[in-house]
Amino acid sequence: MFAALSPQFRSIENVQNIVDAAAVLAVVTCGITFVLMMGSIDLSAAGVMGASALTVSLLVANNRNDNDFGLAGVAVAVLLGCVFGCLSGLALVLLKVPSFMATLGVSAIGLGVATLMFAGVQPNISDAMLKGWAIERLLGLSYLTWIAAACVLAGWLVQRYTRLGRYAFAIGGAEEVLTLSGVRVKPYKVAVFTLAGAFYGLGGVMVTSQLGAGLVQAGNGYDFSAITAAVVGGTLLTGGRGGILHSAVGVVLVMVLTNGLVQVGVSPYWQGGVEGLIVVAAVAVAVIPQRRRNQVVK
Amino acid sequence: MRIAFRPTAVLLTLSLAAAALAGCSEEAAGDKDPANAGACKPADVKLVGQVRNESNPYEASWLAGGDDFAKSVGLTQQRLTYGGDSTKQQEQISQLLAGDTKCLVMNVLPNGDSDTAPIVKGADKAGAYLVTQWNKPADLNPADYKTWISHITYNGVESGQQIGDALVKAVGGSGGIIALQGVLDTAAAKDRFAGLQVSLKNNPGVQLLDQQTANFSRAEALTVTKTLLAKHGDKVKGIWAANDDMALGALEALQQTGRTGKVAVVGIDAVPDAVKAVQGGTMTATVSSDGTWQGAIGLAIGFCVATGKLQVKDIAAASRAFFAEQFLITKDNAADFAQPKTNPSDFECGNVFKRVAGPLK
Numbered sequence: 001m002f003a004a005l006s007p008q009f010r011s012i013e014n015v016q017n018i019v020d021a022a023a024v025l026a027v028v029t030c031g032i033t034f035v036l037m038m039g040s041i042d043l044s045a046a047g048v049m050g051a052s053a054l055t056v057s058l059l060v061a062n063n064r065n066d067n068d069f070g071l072a073g074v075a076v077a078v079l080l081g082c083v084f085g086c087l088s089g090l091a092l093v094l095l096k097v098p099s100f101m102a103t104l105g106v107s108a109i110g111l112g113v114a115t116l117m118f119a120g121v122q123p124n125i126s127d128a129m130l131k132g133w134a135i136e137r138l139l140g141l142s143y144l145t146w147i148a149a150a151c152v153l154a155g156w157l158v159q160r161y162t163r164l165g166r167y168a169f170a171i172g173g174a175e176e177v178l179t180l181s182g183v184r185v186k187p188y189k190v191a192v193f194t195l196a197g198a199f200y201g202l203g204g205v206m207v208t209s210q211l212g213a214g215l216v217q218a219g220n221g222y223d224f225s226a227i228t229a230a231v232v233g234g235t236l237l238t239g240g241r242g243g244i245l246h247s248a249v250g251v252v253l254v255m256v257l258t259n260g261l262v263q264v265g266v267s268p269y270w271q272g273g274v275e276g277l278i279v280v281a282a283v284a285v286a287v288i289p290q291r292r293r294n295q296v297v298k
Numbered sequence: 299m300r301i302a303f304r305p306t307a308v309l310l311t312l313s314l315a316a317a318a319l320a321g322c323s324e325e326a327a328g329d330k331d332p333a334n335a336g337a338c339k340p341a342d343v344k345l346v347g348q349v350r351n352e353s354n355p356y357e358a359s360w361l362a363g364g365d366d367f368a369k370s371v372g373l374t375q376q377r378l379t380y381g382g383d384s385t386k387q388q389e390q391i392s393q394l395l396a397g398d399t400k401c402l403v404m405n406v407l408p409n410g411d412s413d414t415a416p417i418v419k420g421a422d423k424a425g426a427y428l429v430t431q432w433n434k435p436a437d438l439n440p441a442d443y444k445t446w447i448s449h450i451t452y453n454g455v456e457s458g459q460q461i462g463d464a465l466v467k468a469v470g471g472s473g474g475i476i477a478l479q480g481v482l483d484t485a486a487a488k489d490r491f492a493g494l495q496v497s498l499k500n501n502p503g504v505q506l507l508d509q510q511t512a513n514f515s516r517a518e519a520l521t522v523t524k525t526l527l528a529k530h531g532d533k534v535k536g537i538w539a540a541n542d543d544m545a546l547g548a549l550e551a552l553q554q555t556g557r558t559g560k561v562a563v564v565g566i567d568a569v570p571d572a573v574k575a576v577q578g579g580t581m582t583a584t585v586s587s588d589g590t591w592q593g594a595i596g597l598a599i600g601f602c603v604a605t606g607k608l609q610v611k612d613i614a615a616a617s618r619a620f621f622a623e624q625f626l627i628t629k630d631n632a633a634d635f636a637q638p639k640t641n642p643s644d645f646e647c648g649n650v651f652k653r654v655a656g657p658l659k
Binding site: 011122210215 | 524
């Protein structure tokens with residue numbers, strides 16, 4: 001539809017642009033999809049991404065200190081994401097805090113840690129490798145986009161071929177049945193949150209690469225856009241349905257939508273509302289086939 | 299549970315109680331006659347600077363400016379931050395006003411328009427000298443109060459126009475530009491964009507190809523700019539951003555699409571990274587309100603009135619609520635703004651209203 005309305009929308013530059021812009025959201029959505037499949041919810045993306053963005057920007061070459069750890073810095077930031085994810089998972093299974101609250105709390109902790117590291121001076125990165133991820137291109141797409149593609153592939157493989165992925169599905173579908181058949185679900189729940197945390201950590205690193213600086217607000221809004229993308233793609237909030245590939249389609253749809261509205265020239269004063277309307281409409285259409293089976297909506 | 303005797307805790311409780319009692323009695327005595335205003339000895343003046351937080355460079359420079367002024371008169375500034383929380387700001391103010399208010403001077407950045415009224419009323423009742431900056435509702439005027447000396451703010455239309463003109467000049471007076479707006483329902487975003495429109499009206503050769511909001515955010519500006527660059531391609535000769543964060547996001551977008559240096563970028567606020575970019579030539583211009591001056595001037599005005607060197611009734615009506623002068627930073631003068639500093643002569647009692655650019659409309 002947008003392609004018909006705007007010739008620029010069809011241009012190669014714009015397609016590159018959409019795919020590049022979708023990179024970070026795709027990675028974050030990969031993480032959140034696992035949690036949603038399990039029937040839990042995860043609102044920790046914003047905080048975890050902020051903390052990992054600050055961590056990586058202080059560990060690679062930057063204007064605040066003399067660190068220059070390169071890839072090791074990236075690895076530490078992703079690990080930090082894992083730790084935060086693990087924390088959410090433990091709070092859920094050990095303390096029985098509902099995932100909604102546990103992850104919201106972890107998000108606040110992440111933002112707090114990020115603010116402490118920020119300390120009044122924005123760290124700008126000068127690391128050529130990390131900056132290059134957003135600028136250099138391979139086959140017309142930025143490295144970040146390839147990283148995102150690799151994440152989607154890895155996520156799909158985990159979902160399809162590992163015990164972790166299949167149990168996540170099963171927990172969302174029928175946790176009681178799984179427990180009754182003698183499976184200890186708790187470790188798997190923690191593992192799923194940890195995996196999601198790793199994806200958010202990587203997302204934070206990618207935002208830092210794009211912006212060239214470590215921002216506390218690096219993950220601002222990504223938690224809800226990722227949930228939106230997953231749901232638009234057909235992953236149900238009740239769990240047990242959908243998956244990585246569904247969500248990847250959702251990410252592309254959401255990005256096409258935001259990009260298309262600007263390309264067509266919808267006034268900024270209208271855009272927010274129009275976007276929301278289209279998302280609700282899209283989800284309504286997506287769940288039509290399931291309406292019969294799934295009477296309850298919550 | 300075992301109750302242990304803790305000497306420190308007891309001491310603390312006792313001293314707190316004593317402090318509270320002292321506060322109460324002082325308050326009773328602090329109910330002074332406004333006619334005696336200005337009877338404070340310089341050494342008795344208490345200077346307080348209050349801003350949102352120290353984690354952004356602008357407000358940190360504000361407090362640093364306040365410290366500089368306090369030092370120049372042999373006092374220290376009490377630094378207060380309320381983390382952008384209106385309730386916390388009101389609590390801090392009422393705590394201050396519950397103490398000795400006889401020679402209290404406050405330089406306050408209210409969190410929002412609606413937070414100004416309670417602060418003003420509290421200070422007026424306690425007889426504390428108050429200067430507010432940036433936010434106040436239109437119907438609340440310092441002229442109606444005895445100790446609310448001044449309200450200082452900046453003309454967003456003017457700054458929007460200043461960078462608009464700088465951008466027009468940078469693109470050579472003709473060609474297309476795009477605009478990144480701030481959060482659409484804020485006064486700052488509206489005024490600044492109105493300024494751009496004035497500038498465009500005066501320069502018909504320059505055409506506004508598109509305007510979008512990026513909500514004052516660096517990350518959003520990056521995506522929006524990339525989209526607009528894909529839409530308009532090489533027709534874009536300049537980018538107007540309503541603040542520096544968005545301008546910096548636009549710079550990243552230019553770098554990622556291989557256009558660095560080919561498109562002029564302007565912003566407002568003079569955050570350190572932007573000043574550096576202007577100095578380095580990747581950005582064309584930004585506007586500074588001079589945070590260090592703001593932090594010092596409020597205390598200086600209050601100090602002059604408290605010590606009797608200035609009388610509130612002698613201050614011109616136009617100086618009670620005014621737009622202060624702001625500075626366009628371009629490559630020529632960027633070096634002067636790279637290191638924020640204060641000029642002591644700005645804060646002599648005869649000079650405190652030197653930067654009045656016009657009355658508040």
